Amino acid sequence: MISESARSFIDIEPTVAKALAAGTPVVALESTIITHGMPYPQNREMAASVERIISEEGAVPATIAVIDGRLKIGLTAAERDALAKAGDTMKLSRADLAFAIAERRTGGTTVAATMIAAALAGISVFATGGIGGVHKGAEKSFDVSADLDELARTPVIVVSAGPKAILDIEKTLEVLETRGVPVVVYGADVMPAFWSRRSPYPAPLRLDRPEALAGFFRTRQALGITGGMLVANPVPEAEEIPAKEMTGYIAAAQKAAEAENIGGKAVTPYLLSKILELSDGKSLATNIALVENNARLAARIAKAL
Numbered sequence: 001m002i003s004e005s006a007r008s009f010i011d012i013e014p015t016v017a018k019a020l021a022a023g024t025p026v027v028a029l030e031s032t033i034i035t036h037g038m039p040y041p042q043n044r045e046m047a048a049s050v051e052r053i054i055s056e057e058g059a060v061p062a063t064i065a066v067i068d069g070r071l072k073i074g075l076t077a078a079e080r081d082a083l084a085k086a087g088d089t090m091k092l093s094r095a096d097l098a099f100a101i102a103e104r105r106t107g108g109t110t111v112a113a114t115m116i117a118a119a120l121a122g123i124s125v126f127a128t129g130g131i132g133g134v135h136k137g138a139e140k141s142f143d144v145s146a147d148l149d150e151l152a153r154t155p156v157i158v159v160s161a162g163p164k165a166i167l168d169i170e171k172t173l174e175v176l177e178t179r180g181v182p183v184v185v186y187g188a189d190v191m192p193a194f195w196s197r198r199s200p201y202p203a204p205l206r207l208d209r210p211e212a213l214a215g216f217f218r219t220r221q222a223l224g225i226t227g228g229m230l231v232a233n234p235v236p237e238a239e240e241i242p243a244k245e246m247t248g249y250i251a252a253a254q255k256a257a258e259a260e261n262i263g264g265k266a267v268t269p270y271l272l273s274k275i276l277e278l279s280d281g282k283s284l285a286t287n288i289a290l291v292e293n294n295a296r297l298a299a300r301i302a303k304a305l
C-alpha cells in the first residue's frame with residue numbers, strides 16, 4: 001500500500017503491520033491531542049486507554065506521530081509515554097509533516113497530518129476528540145484549520161465529537177458542506193458541540209449503526225467520490241458539560257487569548273488549557289471521556305468495513 005518513495009521514512013509497528021497485511025480492522029489515533037491537547041500525565045493515561053478500548057473491541061490501534069524524523073504508524077507503549085512527557089514537540093499538520101521528517105524532529109500529528117499518514121498506510125478509520133475548524137472571528141483572523149481541507153481530499157473516516165466548541169460551529173459546517181465533506185451525526189438529530197451533546201445546529205446527516213456508516217463510506221468510494229467524511233459522536237450524557245455552562249468558559253478563554261495576542265497554531269492549545277483552568281479540570285475529564293467514546297465507535301466502524 002505504501003509507495004516505494006514513502007517507505008524509507010515510515011516505521012509500521014509490527015502488530016499494526018500484521019493487521020494491515022491480514023486485512024483485520026485497524027484504527028488510527030492522532031497525537032497532537034497527546035502533545036498539545038492535554039497536560040501530563042492525563043495525556044499519557046488517555047493515550048493508553050484509547051488504545052486499550054480499541055483492542056477490547058477487537059481492532060488494532062495505531063497511534064501516529066513523528067519521532068526523531070520517523071513517521072510512526074503505531075507506537076510502542078514506551079514511545080507513547082515518552083511523547084506524552086516530551087513537552088517541546090512540534091504540532092504537525094499538512095504544511096509541516098514532511099519538514100519534521102526531513103529535519104529529524106519529533107511532533108504530534110493533527111487531524112490533517114494523521115489523515116495523511118493513515119491513508120498512506122491504508123487505514124480508513126481514525127478516532128480523535130474534535131476536529132479543527134473555522135475559529136470565532138475568522139472573518140478578521142482568517143483562522144481556518146487545515147483539518148477541513150484534509151477532510152475534503154483524503155479518504156479517511158474521522159470519528160470526532162464534532163468541531164471543538166471553541167470554534168464557530170455554524171461556519172465550520174458551511175465550509176464542510178462547500179468542500180463536499182459529509183457530516184454524519186451518530187444517533188442524534190442535532191450536531192454535538194464537543195463537551196456538550198447539543199449545539200443549536202441540526203445534523204446534516206444522521207446514521208444510527210456502525211454498519212451504516214461503513215456502508216455509506218463504501219458507497220462513496222464505489223462511486224469514485226474522493227475525500228473523507230466526518231462522524232460526529234455526541235459525548236455520553238453522564239460526562240457532558242451543558243452548552244450553557246461551557247459558553248462562559250469559552251468566552252473568557254477567547255478574551256484572554258486576544259489580550260495575550262495568541263495566534264496561529266498556538267490558538268487551539270491555548271484555549272483548551274485556559275478552559276481546563278476555568279472549569280476546574282471538568283473540561284479535561286469530559287475531553288478524555290469523549291475521546292474514549294470515539295475510539296469505541298471507530299473500532300466498531302473499522303470492524304464493519
Ligand code: PSU
Pocket residue numbers: 030031032033036037038109110111112128129130131132133144145146147264265266267268272287291
Ligand atoms: N481533539 C482534542 N484535542 C485536540 C485536538 C483534537 O480533543 O487538541 C487537536 C487535533 O489534532 C486537531 C487540532 O487537528 O487540535 C486542531 O488544531 P488547529 O485548530 O490549530 O487546526
Ligand code: MN
Pocket residue numbers: 143144145146264265267
Ligand atoms: Mn489555526
